[in-house]
Structures are given as structure tokens and as C-alpha cells.
Amino acid sequence: MGITTTTMPYVIEPLSGGNNIYQDYHDKVMSTDAIIWAMTSTDKMNNNDENVDSGIKPGHSGMISFYVKPSKESVNLDLTFEIVGYSCTETNNAVTGNTDISMTRVADEYQRYLAGHIFLFAGRDDIKDPETDAVIGHTYSTPIVSGADLKKTLLNQNYTKANENTPVTIYWIWPQTLSTLIDARINSNVSIEPITSGTDRDNIVTNIATYPSYYFYNYAVSGVTLTEAIMAAEYDTYCDKYDSADNAIGTNVNYITLKMTTDETSEGE
């Protein structure tokens, strides 16, 4: 009588990429149930010796990719993304001569700002200059917004092609200003066009209204539900709070991990 083993319905593989220049820091906090997501130069996470810049800041964006290899004809996956912030202290060890790295999770307040300020999208299109055809910007679609647990989930993604690596790309952006997320152009001081439109932008506005403490610094809860119109009318106040949250991230968080966990979509979803 032989032993039969069940195969996993799918496998996730990272693309082959460069080494993380911050691997020493990652080693201190890496989840035990994940493998390293190697980054390439197009992801613009700036943690790779192929990148010119080091680290990310507001205004940066990129694309992160991986392979899904289903082992059956069709598999449906839920992709969950989590961003965790760490502060870091480095001390010189007089005994070993090395630098000791100590990573501490930052306080909940800054974890919330990270959940609100670093955005993930499933789709992205280029905006091209009509004369030169050069890419001058992007519009984004299908936002993957943060939930109550600060995680972002993309549900029910279908992958076919058994036993073949299907590349999947997720787009990330750290929006520079509030006016890229909401349409504040009814305010005469604002001229920036938002990066999403239609129901995608409605989803973002709803997320801001549901979790304003993810987007705004020291948000005082009031009975008012935020709408795009309210934020545009008082844009000075809200953009200042948005920028202050960015500043709080920059001064309190040194490193972030981006983790993707995958699960088969359960029946009935």
C-alpha cells in the first residue's frame, strides 16, 4: 500500500531579484512563515543595490511582482498585505567590533498612518505626453484599502494555467498630497488631479471616512462623516493633517516590512 501525499493547490514564488541592502535589518524581524520577497529595480522599493535612491518617501511609487503557480486548473486566492513599521537603534559593540541592530515595532498611531498612507492598487495605467509619448504620470485602479486590522486584502483572484508561473503585479504608491487621493479641485487653491476616478475613488473616500485616524494626524473624532466635499472645502486643514501624518511617519519610523500572505478563497466568498 503506497503513501499518497496531497500537493498544495498553488505555490507563490518571488521573481529573481537582487539582494536587499537592508537584509541585516530584515533578519531581525522577518516573519517565520514567509520567504524573502526579492525586489527588482522596477519595484522602486529602493532596498536593492540596483536602485539609485535608498528608502522611500512620499511621492514614490513602484510595482511589486511575484509568480503564482497553480497546481490545478483553476485556483482562487485572497491576497492579504500588511505593512509593519519599525524604529531602529544601532549601537557599536565594543566587544565584537560590530554594530548591534535593535528593531522595535513602532506605536499603534504610526502603524495606522502607514496603513493609510502607503497605498496598494491592482491596476495602473500610464499617462502619456501627447506630443512625445513619454510617460508623465499614472492613474490607478482597484485600490486595496486597509481594514480594521490595518491589513489590505484583495479577494478572490483567479489564476489558471496549471503548473506554469503566472506573473502578478501589484502597484504601490505613497501619495504625496491629499489632493492625489480625493478630488479637491472645487477648492480654488487645488489644481492636482487625483490618481483614481469613479468608484475606485469613491472606495478610497469611504475608507478615509471610515478610518480617518489612518490618514490624518491627531484626528479628533467628531460626529461628522467625512465626504470629498467637506475635505475639499476645508482643504487647508485636511491637507495639513495629511502632511503632518507623513511627517510623523518620517520622523518615527525607520524601516517597514511589506508582507503578503495568501490563502485559497473560502467557499461562499
Place this chain on the structure above:
Amino acid sequence: MRIIKYFKKLSVRQKIEFSVASLLTVALLVALPVFAWFAQNKNLETLTKIQEPGDIIIRAGRTIKPDEADPVVNFEMQDIDIEAISEGNPQRYVFSVKPSDYNTKYDLQLAHTTNIPFTYTLYRASEADVAGLNDDQINTRIKEASSSATALTLYHPRGDTTKKTYYQINGSAIVMTPLNLDSGNYGRYLGQNGDAYYNKTYVEGVDDPELYAIPVYLQTTGDNYITHPENAGSYDYFILELSWDTGSGIDNQAFEKWNTAQNNKETDMIYITASRRAIQ
């Protein structure tokens, strides 16, 4: 061994049950670890750094390092020559602003008290090349330049006159809008008493500032923000010019009266503030 003896004593049916149970147990033990190994290939994780935000910095002129302005402690407004001013030669002082790595636009504010009826003018500046000028020529352009086009301004670090850099004025005066002028007493421009800006500075019923201590606020507003030209090095240099109104305006008469009364040991305070203009 005992198990084999025990096994032989079982009935055939019991033997089969025993075998199946053992095999399933083994299969279970083998299957579980294999599954756990694959669990790692469901999840991916990376780590990157968050850059620190840049700050707007105000500094003095530049002598010490080639690409960095001197620390702001070196900014001094001293040796103000009142007689030179009354002869039509403004006194000029250099400072700089670094608008962080973001190169965003910013606003400047000058807040000053009005004990001395100076006019304050701000210009953009850059280092001047004085090669080919002898000391006399340089001094003339510093001390006797009533026109901003030819004026040179000397900067040296505090307490050290051996290091010198000369600055020239570029372009016309930066437009600064006064927020709270009151053309009040004695024909002088003063800070307005009792307006919104007054209420932001003083507590009603508690503070009772002297007339000339109420600051006048001058700001770049609207379209007059300062932009940082990206190819011009990381610091924006400015020249603050102290003068008095030589026309028939209100400050002219005020200055003459003030100077005649031998008040030239009065003290004023000036605050220079740079504030990043939010990207809208």
C-alpha cells in the same frame, strides 16, 4: 518480540485492522511535515527604509564649507551705520535658506519691532566674483552703493574677519506684503494695535505692549512665494537691506525727526521665518 507475538494471536480481521491503522498513522505523520514545508511558499515579505523628512533650514552666508552655508549663529546685523543710511547708503546683511531635499516652494516672513523707523527690503543674492577688483573698489561698492545693481555685501563668520565672501543682489526686491500696518503716531508706520494679528501675539487685558514693540509682519504671499532653482546649489541666499524712505513718504520725515533726536541707540528685534508652502 512481544508485538509480533501479539500480532500472531490476533484474528485475520483484527490483523487487517491493526495494519491499516498503523499504515494510516504513518501516512499521517509523513503527510503533515510535507504540507508544513510548503506553507512557507504562500507568504512573501520584504523590508525597506523610510527616508527622513527634510527640514527648512535658515543659515548665514557661506565661508567655511564649499557647498554648505555657515551655521545661523554667524548671522549678525551689526555695525549699522546710521549716518551712512542718512546719506542714502543702505546697510545690507546676508542670510540663506535651504528648502530641504524636496525643493518645494516656501514663504518668508519678516517680523520686526518699530523703535527705529527703518525700511526693510529683501533681495535674492548670490556670491559675487571680486577677482580683478582692488580693495578700494570693493569698499566703495560695499559702503557707497545706493543702487542695488552694483552693491556688494560682505559676509564673514562671527568673530572672524579673515574669512570673507562677497554677495551681489540679483533682480528686484522680493515683494513682501505687510499684514498689519498702522500709519499711526508721529508719522511712523507701526504695528496695528488691536487687530487679528495683535490678538495672536498678545493676551487681551494681560499684555500692554509699548507702541513700538508691536511687531509689523511682512510676508511673501499669494504668487510671491520663493522657488528654489534646482541647479543653483542647495542654499538660497538673500540680502536684507536696511534703509529709510528717501522720498517724501512717511518714513522720510519720521527718520529725520528720529535721527535728530539722537535716538540712534534704540534696539529693534527682527525675526526671519521660512515656512514651506504645502503642495496643493
